[in-house]
Amino acid sequence: MTPRRTDALSRERIVEAAVRILDEQGEGGLTLRAVTDRLATGRGAIYHHVANKDELLAAAADDVVRLGDAPIRELALAVFDAIDAHPWLGAQLARDPAQPAVLRIWKGVGTQLHRLGLTGTALGDAGAALVNYVLGAAAARRAPDEAARKDYLEALAAQWAGSDPDPVVQEAAALLSEHDDRAQFLAGVDIFLRGISG
Amino acid sequence: MTPRRTDALSRERIVEAAVRILDEQGEGGLTLRAVTDRLATGRGAIYHHVANKDELLAAAADDVVRLGDAPIRELALAVFDAIDAHPWLGAQLARDPAQPAVLRIWKGVGTQLHRLGLTGTALGDAGAALVNYVLGAAAARRAPDEAARKDYLEALAAQWAGSDPDPVVQEAAALLSEHDDRAQFLAGVDIFLRGISG
């Protein structure tokens, strides 16, 4: 008569629970205890389906990065939007360059750049540049919601402007608090594409 | 007659000890206990000089990122070389976009791009693109030494090549294990600069 799970545990269900916890409570909220509580199971059960917490995080990221066959600009935007929807994702993608989600991004970028006619070293250099840019931009986006992010940027700009009378710093600080993240991200992609074709 | 420190504790000495521990043992080696052991002091003493571990990490990164007034290519290379000398630095720079070391990189990039004639939104877009690229490339470099990194990339390329018969993937995998990191990093910077001026 004790309340018990009816469905068996599985890697899928564990990853699903992890994603939900990450979305609701952020990186700090994902503990093995939170996962086992949500799944109403014992601590050690997780380790029958996932090697450790790092693998669980990588699996959660992989679950959430979905890339179609779209051209390069849309592909970059898809990564951007995934991070927008899951604020913990940026930090996770930056954490391990060998995780499945990152390899998938590499593959997508490589495929699209190849279609643009790049091969050999030029393809490798351009691919690395674009992937590093996308992941760098990803890691920089980590405020939980747009309002908090705006507050943060404004506070940062104020602090920054106050710390240095240099007019260049002043101008940069102003831009920091006013820019549109998504537009600026795309502007960066376009700089890249110009640099590649030019 | 107990052996005691003769010199007083200070933020400087604490940060110095943290940098040395990070260099010797990597991110995982930096615990408050390791720091207090090395300084032969009590656990709580640290908190009189540093707010918490995050601030200590940010201070260590700031201590190690030294940028001169060199033009943009050299400035980017200086960041690259700092990460080469301190493998933990890449992950740390990616961790918090508001930390002093990152703000200093922003300022340097902004200044140099301004000298190239950029202003307003163009300056902001180009600056963000370049900083994100540099930090993304930084985060991706995290193997302790060159030999281990080479091993890692070769293993990754093999795994990758084995996972997908697509010729694009095969080509990318080959490039992955053969390229020169430093040269590829500079190639990325040059793609950027072409994209900006083009």
Place this chain on the structure above:
DNA sequence: ACCTGAACACCGTTCAAGT
């Protein structure tokens, strides 16, 4: 084979007590 939950070996941080 899969699951349980107590136990282990760690953490960062706090705080009463000392100097």
Place this chain on the structure above:
DNA sequence: ACCTGAACACCGTTCAAGT
């Protein structure tokens, strides 16, 4: 004011014991 070190409230991971 600065420092000490025990105590606190957590972690991820393991493992004997159950089904």
